[in-house]
Amino acid sequence: MTGNDERYPANFISSIIEADQQAGKHEGKVKTRFPPEPNGFLHIGHAKAICLNFGLARDFSGTTNLRFDDTNPIKEDVAFMNAMKEDIAWLGFVWAEEKNASDYFEQLFDYALQLIADGKAYVDSLSSDEIRTYRGTLTEPGRNSPYRDRSPAENLDLFQRMRAGEFPEGAHVLRLKIDMASGNMNLRDPSIYRIRHVRHHQTGDAWCIYPLYDYTHCISDAIEQITHSLCDTGFEDHRPLYDWVLAQIDSPGEPQQIEFSRLNLQYTVTSKRKLKQLVDESLVAGWDDPRMPTIAGMRRRGYPPAAIRDFCRRIGISKSGNNVELALLESCVREALEPSAPRAMAVMDPVKLVITNFAEDEVMSLSVANHPKDADMGQRSVFLTREIYIDRADFKMEANRKYKRLVLHDEVRLRGAYVVKAESVSTDDAGNIVEIQGTYDPETLGVNPPDRKVRGVIHWVSASKSSPAEFRRFQPLFSVANPDAEEGDYRSLINPQSQQCFMGYVETGVLEQEASVQFQFEREGYFVRDPEQNPDGIYRFNETVGLRDSWSKSNASS
């Protein structure tokens, strides 16, 4: 599961790097960076960027820095930094250096001074509204600010005083002097410093002016000697600005920005604003709610980090718009879990089955394999008693031969145990089945009856020798494939059935295992114990992903 297996398949970025190495660019070195803004939790979209940056660096014997893009203290918090570090480490990546854009505030300021001295930046005193007006529109050129021709000396004085805290927020802004008529809006004298009298989580009260992204990012990359600066296609038309800035200063490096398309996963939203809103408005239980596409959520849900890495590799890297199906992610999760998850039985919607020819107080211990294909995973004891539970969905009063479960007056195999026959049922006043009575065939342990064919195999659990448990099963948080494309409030698209709780029973041995063990509850799916117990102190299991189910699928379509 490591090494070459995880190498990135060929993509246009690896081609660029390969060509660069062959050409001897950067002396053949490769250095990338993952630059999140610490204003929320990392999600599956970030995972794609993380795997790409760290994966490509690894593939080409390079390194990757973690750099918090903390230029906007109003939105950011150290708590998010810590959560992000935990998530990246959990995903299995090790960064060469941990940096903050704020580490470079002093250097960034010096470069700005030089830009001003060179007549390439000026202090604008227009209000933000006026700046917007002067900027023009997509089809009409902008106009020069009346402050555009201030002398370098005046600009220098004003900028120093901005830093000194002499002006209120919004009074001035430092702008690059490029081209107000450019078809590229980013080149119409972009602002690079604004006044914010707020405390910064890293620099405290040292600054009251903060640099903006376009100015900060390229220089930070250059300072860190980043060779390939990967970002999403939303920044494509920022590249001329990225290059412009580095061309004007005495740049300590020559990073190349390369854009790739961000991930769009069906049935989920990955906008930071929306994820934050889901959390803030308690539409989900938190950033790590198992239904959230956050790394923390997927971890709690039981997704193995290797599965997420595999997914990021399989979706590939390109610049085209995409709309990845959930089935691919789930397939990766199943593939990672199938060989390693010990099997066990759990009944989530129990109905009692009384085996009338089984002794009242007998407890029969049966040895069952923990994995059907891996004997090294050993055996466990499962206890059979006169009263057991089976799933309501596994019994019918009558059914055709395609139904491979228990039917009244017919037989079915109890997994790892005997063949049982349903003889009668008891119902309540409303006609609901409250108990099934049946008999078992003592000749069928480990062998099939020679004269007849049993319908199939169902899972079960002893009524007295099992433990109560809560099971949380999940469906996509949103009920439509592309919640972002829908009109109206995306919150109205939340699937009310996205989380369903069941009270049932599980083999007691399961509770004796460490909480981190991921089980496959046979015929149901992969589950992992939640860090929290339910209000009654009962263990809760989260469904990581269900088993592939070709039966209900073909049934639903016919």
Add this chain to the structure above:
RNA sequence: UGGGGUGUCGCCAAGUUGGUAAGGCACAAGGUUUUGAUCCUUGCAUUCGGGGGUUCGAGUCCCUCCACCCCAGCCA
């Protein structure tokens, strides 16, 4: 004629210098199976957004048209 992008199978996505369409997921059909799971086998684009052109030959070159996405934060 604002600027920048993207269009290869239902969903992703490979396709060096033009040489006659990888792979994965999904799906379908068989086989194995005390999980309707797993596993195995097989099938699944005469066609690369459309139309022209160059060429012995084009997804790859040229022209043209069409569709969709991003940009007017003192957010990143």
